[in-house]
Amino acid sequence: MTLIHRRALLAATLAAPALRSATAQGAWPTRPVTMVNPWPAGGSSDTMTRLFAQRFTQVFGQQFVVExxxxxxxxxxxxxxxxxxxxxxxxxxxxxxxxxxxxxLITPLPYDNRAAFTGISLMARTAQAVCVHPSVPVTTIQEFLAYVRARPGQINFSSAGIGATSHLATELLMAAAGLDMVHVPYRGGAPSAQAVLAGETKMSFIDAITALPHRQAGTLKMLAVSTARRTPLAPDVPTLQEAGVAGFESSTDMALMAPANLPAPIVARLTEAVQAAVADPGFRAQIVAQGADPVGGTPAEFGPYWTAEFDKWGTLIRARGIRIQN
Structure with missing residues (x-):
């Protein structure tokens, strides 16, 4: 074997693993993919995860299984x-x-919150509504804010637990609107909403899709939504920003992520799949029917959003002295 042949063989040997890796990435997925939802089955996050899993199954030709x-x-x-x-x-x-x-709120974490993951794209955003028990003598969000200001420390509110978005949205509202209410945490969104329906608490932020049937039945009042835009489910309900709470914005945001260092070709394919999904009128309608707004985006957009969202809630948690009780 000549020197030239030996060098060519060596080069081919060294290139083989990289070629196999590139081929594998290009062929991805060749077997089922697991989508981990870190919340119990049946909630809004679980529902949204399953919608996207079904969509990805159709797009990629492999099963996307929710765990x-x-x-x-x-x-x-x-x-x-x-x-x-x-x-x-x-x-x-x-x-x-x-x-x-x-x-x-949970320290130390068993993983690095930022370095352990690849952020791919936002998928959807769920609006929450300021809901009060029918016994509260108000009909608008402005009247409710005035009612609470006149009764510092006398009105209680429920949440899905310390640190839940329903809790922090209320803390944000109290800080922005100068309110003083008493927190009653529950173990989950369903018992928190039930507390308002039963009159155990007077107010809570409740997912709009959960609140709407009770509003229609007259068993609670839906006064405002937490997002910057009105929810399509209840377009007559104003936002808190429209009600004069400047800059108020809170929501449950759902994002697609992966372990750190996910290869760029796979990131690109998943990003394109999310963008195509949220641009599809039929799929958008499915998301809206679940009380959420389709979002989409790119990894380059997700990074700054992640930083801003992390900083926003960290500032509020420190300012309000919020801690999880051991």
Whole structure:
């Protein structure tokens, strides 16, 4: 064998692993993909994850299977995904409750909140509504704010638990509007909403899709929504910004993530799939029917959003002295 032949053979040998890797990435996925939802089955996050899993199954020709790994404000599921290989076969359907709020309340985390993950794209955003028990003598959000200001420390509110978006949205409202209410935490959004319906508490931020049937039945009043834009589910309900609470914005944001160092070709394909999904009128209608707004985006956009969302809630948590009780 000549020197030239030996060098060519060596070059081919060294290039083979890289070629196999590139081929594998290009062919991805060749087997089922797991989408981890770090919350219990049946909630809004779970529903949205399953919608996107069905869509991805159709687009990529492989099953995208949802696996619920709930607990500890979503950090159990995040920790599981952080330990997986970055090969595109384990993805994470995350909410801002975990990637932007939990790190300020649960320390130390068993993973690096930022370095352990590849942020791919926002998928959807769910509006919450300021809901009050029918016994509260108000009909507008402005009247409710005045009612609470006149009764400092006398009005209670429920939430899905310390650090939940329903809790922090109320803390944000109290800070922005100069209110003083008493927090009554529950274990989950359903019992928190039930507390308002039963009159155990007077107010709570409740997912708009959950609140709407009760509003129609007259068993609670839906006064305003938390997002910057009105929800299509109740276009007559104003936003808190419209009600004069300047800059108020809070929502449950759902994002697609993966273990750190996910190869760029796979990131690109997933980004394109999300963008195509939220641009599809039929799929958008499915998202809206679940009380959410389709979002989409790119990894380049997700990074600054993640930083801003993390900083926003961290500032509020420190300013309000919020802690999880052991």
């Amino acid at each position: 619920n790994r709930a607990g500890a404000s979503g950090t159990i599921g995040h920790n599981f995904v952080a330990q997986q290989r970055p090969d595109g076969y384990v993805l994470l359907s995350a909410t801002n409750s975990t990637y932007a709020i939990a790190p300020h």
